[in-house]
Amino acid sequence: MTPPLALLTDFGLADPWVGVMKGVILSVAPGLSLVDLAHEVPPGDVLAGALHLDAAVDFFPPDTLFLAVVDPGVGTARRALAARVGSWRFVLPDNGLLTAVLERHPLHAAWSAEDPAFHLSSPGRTFEGRDVFAPVAAWWMAGTDPARFGPAVADPIRIPMPRARRVPGGWEGEVLLLDRFGNAVTDLPAPPGAVARAAGVAFPVASTYGAVPAGASLAVEGSTGRLELAVNGGSAATIHGLVRGTPVRLEVPGT
Amino acid sequence: MTPPLALLTDFGLADPWVGVMKGVILSVAPGLSLVDLAHEVPPGDVLAGALHLDAAVDFFPPDTLFLAVVDPGVGTARRALAARVGSWRFVLPDNGLLTAVLERHPLHAAWSAEDPAFHLSSPGRTFEGRDVFAPVAAWWMAGTDPARFGPAVADPIRIPMPRARRVPGGWEGEVLLLDRFGNAVTDLPAPPGAVARAAGVAFPVASTYGAVPAGASLAVEGSTGRLELAVNGGSAATIHGLVRGTPVRLEVPGT
Amino acid sequence: MTPPLALLTDFGLADPWVGVMKGVILSVAPGLSLVDLAHEVPPGDVLAGALHLDAAVDFFPPDTLFLAVVDPGVGTARRALAARVGSWRFVLPDNGLLTAVLERHPLHAAWSAEDPAFHLSSPGRTFEGRDVFAPVAAWWMAGTDPARFGPAVADPIRIPMPRARRVPGGWEGEVLLLDRFGNAVTDLPAPPGAVARAAGVAFPVASTYGAVPAGASLAVEGSTGRLELAVNGGSAATIHGLVRGTPVRLEVPGT
Numbered sequence: 001m002t003p004p005l006a007l008l009t010d011f012g013l014a015d016p017w018v019g020v021m022k023g024v025i026l027s028v029a030p031g032l033s034l035v036d037l038a039h040e041v042p043p044g045d046v047l048a049g050a051l052h053l054d055a056a057v058d059f060f061p062p063d064t065l066f067l068a069v070v071d072p073g074v075g076t077a078r079r080a081l082a083a084r085v086g087s088w089r090f091v092l093p094d095n096g097l098l099t100a101v102l103e104r105h106p107l108h109a110a111w112s113a114e115d116p117a118f119h120l121s122s123p124g125r126t127f128e129g130r131d132v133f134a135p136v137a138a139w140w141m142a143g144t145d146p147a148r149f150g151p152a153v154a155d156p157i158r159i160p161m162p163r164a165r166r167v168p169g170g171w172e173g174e175v176l177l178l179d180r181f182g183n184a185v186t187d188l189p190a191p192p193g194a195v196a197r198a199a200g201v202a203f204p205v206a207s208t209y210g211a212v213p214a215g216a217s218l219a220v221e222g223s224t225g226r227l228e229l230a231v232n233g234g235s236a237a238t239i240h241g242l243v244r245g246t247p248v249r250l251e252v253p254g255t
Numbered sequence: 256m257t258p259p260l261a262l263l264t265d266f267g268l269a270d271p272w273v274g275v276m277k278g279v280i281l282s283v284a285p286g287l288s289l290v291d292l293a294h295e296v297p298p299g300d301v302l303a304g305a306l307h308l309d310a311a312v313d314f315f316p317p318d319t320l321f322l323a324v325v326d327p328g329v330g331t332a333r334r335a336l337a338a339r340v341g342s343w344r345f346v347l348p349d350n351g352l353l354t355a356v357l358e359r360h361p362l363h364a365a366w367s368a369e370d371p372a373f374h375l376s377s378p379g380r381t382f383e384g385r386d387v388f389a390p391v392a393a394w395w396m397a398g399t400d401p402a403r404f405g406p407a408v409a410d411p412i413r414i415p416m417p418r419a420r421r422v423p424g425g426w427e428g429e430v431l432l433l434d435r436f437g438n439a440v441t442d443l444p445a446p447p448g449a450v451a452r453a454a455g456v457a458f459p460v461a462s463t464y465g466a467v468p469a470g471a472s473l474a475v476e477g478s479t480g481r482l483e484l485a486v487n488g489g490s491a492a493t494i495h496g497l498v499r500g501t502p503v504r505l506e507v508p509g510t
Numbered sequence: 511m512t513p514p515l516a517l518l519t520d521f522g523l524a525d526p527w528v529g530v531m532k533g534v535i536l537s538v539a540p541g542l543s544l545v546d547l548a549h550e551v552p553p554g555d556v557l558a559g560a561l562h563l564d565a566a567v568d569f570f571p572p573d574t575l576f577l578a579v580v581d582p583g584v585g586t587a588r589r590a591l592a593a594r595v596g597s598w599r600f601v602l603p604d605n606g607l608l609t610a611v612l613e614r615h616p617l618h619a620a621w622s623a624e625d626p627a628f629h630l631s632s633p634g635r636t637f638e639g640r641d642v643f644a645p646v647a648a649w650w651m652a653g654t655d656p657a658r659f660g661p662a663v664a665d666p667i668r669i670p671m672p673r674a675r676r677v678p679g680g681w682e683g684e685v686l687l688l689d690r691f692g693n694a695v696t697d698l699p700a701p702p703g704a705v706a707r708a709a710g711v712a713f714p715v716a717s718t719y720g721a722v723p724a725g726a727s728l729a730v731e732g733s734t735g736r737l738e739l740a741v742n743g744g745s746a747a748t749i750h751g752l753v754r755g756t757p758v759r760l761e762v763p764g765t
Contacts, residue, residue, distance in 0.1 A: 052271045
């Protein structure tokens with residue numbers, strides 16, 4: 001059974017561009033199983049895209065191909081990558097989107113997908129999602145040896161990832177992402193008994209939302225293992241004004 | 256041909272969680288046909304989820320599996336259900352999500368899907384959509400006997416459903432849902448000649464939008480058989496301030 | 511391999527209606543490959559739907575069926591069309607949705623899909639996306655001769671499409687669409703060296719965003735060949751107050 005092809009972009013779903021990429025893919029590789037990972041990545045937010053990929057890959061079958069386009073450098077000279085990392089395949093701009101996955105999984109091989117034989121020639125300005133990334137991904141799914149896409153690449157670009165620092169009495173970190181429920185995902189661990197402080201508010205680490213009354217603030221270990229700041233039944237982001245980058249201090253007793 | 260698996264959640268599409276559930280499903284049951292029913296159910300709104308399921312099931316093939324996760328009680332002791340109702344299969348939290356479907360279709364069997372052999376063990380806090388509901392649904396689609404998921408359940412939880420009351424001269428009910436166009440779906444019937452009143456406005460029952468001038472208020476029989484309050488070419492919700500729970504009185508001549 | 515069925519609607523994704531249409535389709539034609547083109551077309555905006563279809567068709571395999579429902583005239587006497595245009599198939603209301611595609615591709619045949627044998631009979635008011643368009647599309651995908659759907663139609667409705675006019679010194683046109691990034695797609699060409707003016711602002715035509723500083727305004731040839739007004743790293747729509755219909759003048763040196 002062919003593994004799925006999973007798409008992640010910042011194109012949104014209001015315009016037809018994600019659908020157009022799927023048309024290109026199905027023209028080359030009919031019948032593929034296509035899965036949408038997310039298309040509402042904030043425009044150009046490579047860090048958010050990298051974290052989304054990292055949260056997803058472990059749950060997909062071996063050989064799944066992740067086609068990810070979050071590309072503030074579109075039209076510049078950055079490379080288009082085809083890469084084997086861990087058990088999976090990736091086709092994406094070489095701008096750091098792979099950073100978080102590369103921190104946990106080995107890079108087996110990567111290529112700069114520059115051979116125009118595997119691109120689409122379209123009218124107008126090049127739309128690289130449609131004209132480069134989608135057809136390269138589709139040819140790879142259809143069995144093309146990725147070494148044919150272009151020269152090997154040994155050094156995919158990595159971006160600085162926020163990383164909590166050990167300090168006396170605990171950790172210092174920051175808010176990485178806000179989710180739909182207004183929970184603030186951080187770069188911190190979630191030791192029992194600790195208390196997180198952000199925006200002047202205390203968020204005691206709890207095992208479940210139900211451990212605090214409705215409306216109370218708490219911190220929980222999120223589904224990716226990171227500490228999340230939350231309000232039981234409310235939006236921590238709205239209520240406490242948390243945003244990407246808000247500093248968070250974690251006080252761990254006995255440290 | 257394998258029937259489809261249809262997904263309904265309140266996870267939204269901005270985060271990768273729906274995609275991650277699909278990764279889990281396709282890891283167990285490759286090649287399944289996956290259909291998104293809705294993922295923008297208001298967070299924790301079990302009634303809205305129940306009405307969406309009820310509006311959808313009749314239009315899906317026999318044996319379709321509905322995987323629904325709207326779960327304000329996540330992390331509490333509520334059961335995870337696998338159920339056969341009518342011609343379909345359901346995997347969802349036992350919190351009332353099935354109520355509206357159960358009012359119209361017979362419960363054939365249900366099980367508490369508690370055997371961890373069919374769950375995923377993941378790092379961090381359990382994300383039950385990913386770690387419990389998705390793999391149970393996938394194993395069922397892959398042919399596992401649902402009796403293996405856990406003990407039989409005879410009494411799935413039901414929530415109170417708003418239900419219009421007969422009163423002298425007509426009916427009293429309320430607004431159940433607002434749709435994207437600003438139409439207000441109610442729990443009322445739609446007899447010709449009747450007039451609905453809500454928020455101080457009269458909505459005469461008409462057969463089509465075109466029966467009233469642009470900008471005029473009207474009531475129509477909606478596509479699920481319920482009376483809907485509408486404005487021709489506008490949003491009844493915005494123009495008349497209708498919200499979930501707004502009381503609606505239906506005046507039926509000669510009653 | 512069966513070609514895909516691509517869906518375009520203005521139903522949004524908050525309600526389950528797109529999913530319900532897919533349930534109807536998979537009941538008739540199990541296992542079809544379904545692709546979402548866009549479901550956030552502004553309600554009733556036939557011109558936007560027509561432009562989206564036009565931007566997409568060239569990138570889909572031959573025989574792809576486009577099921578498009580943007581239908582301000584629902585419930586009126588307008589026809590339901592099944593049509594062969596260019597290499598593709600279309601099922602949609604006869605309200606001009608095909609206009610832009612018909613300007614570039616030949617109409618081979620069209621039928622008024624009025625035979626109720628290929629419709630669904632549902633409770634409540636007819637929901638034509640679910641009860642007419644979806645089953646007709648599915649029966650066509652399942653191999654039904656479209657001539658059985660109803661009588662031939664020679665004259666699908668066309669709507670006036672905005673079209674830039676040649677004027678001394680250049681062109682006059684307008685904003686057709688705004689995309690997720692706040693770029694304003696126009697009906698103008700994109701000759702190098704030209705300058706577009708809209709809302710009192712100059713947008714010099716550039717080959718890439720990187721040709722101007724961050725925050726500067728520019729015009730580029732969009733991925734469908736049309737001139738787009740943009741701000742490098744920002745939203746031209748928000749910053750300059752561009753809306754659908756904003757007049758745009760293109761000054762072309764030496765004309």
